[in-house]
């Protein structure tokens with residue numbers, strides 16, 4: 001069975017509780033060898049710490065701050081936490097821009113200022129950065145390029161193909177959620193980006209194949225299947241290359 005990696009999800013979410021064991025077992029059954037869950041605030045970090053400890057060697061985490069919080073104090077707290085716990089964290093994020101939430105200039109500027117801090121922090125820490133960008137793909141890609149960011153994963157990118165290609169040229173990766181089966185934009189993205197720049201994500205509990213249904217990490221097989229169909233390559237090849245990409249970004253030597 002080919003190996004898959006879910007590079008982005010939120011299994012600390014309240015949507016998972018008593019059945020998390022089963023959810024993770026189901027993922028293993030379909031070939032998922034590793035899950036990267038993303039913590040988004042203080043409470044989420046505490047919960048994620050316990051999950052990573054419990055499922056050591058299977059669940060890893062990135063740590064960031066909910067992009068909807070324009071809160072410098074919280075940003076500093078999370079950065080401090082990451083600095084002190086670097087060995088336990090494999091990346092920064094998710095962090096980023098959300099111009100669907102922030103619709104006026106003043107708020108968008110504050111959102112950008114915080115994102116700029118995160119980009120610099122990730123560079124300083126020499127850690128990968130996992131980027132959220134909603135209705136702001138162009139700005140996120142431009143800011144990352146301007147800052148000279150290198151280890152970048154754009155998750156569930158909703159921007160245009162042109163900007164995605166600019167990012168891919170700089171070595172940015174793009175992770176594709178199971179919602180690709182119902183998203184023309186994601187299908188287009190996959191059509192135009194090289195497989196060498198793609199990874200698989202579930203973004204559980206959201207972005208599942210069916211809108212509104214709880215998504216789980218095992219659904220990365222749906223992303224892989226759809227990518228194989230679009231790229232006209234085998235499912236195995238998609239798993240092999242996306243797994244290799246995930247290892248290159250998050251686990252330079254081994255895991």
Ligand SMILES: [Zn+2]
Nearest residue numbers: 009038094203
């Ligand atoms: Zn997410």
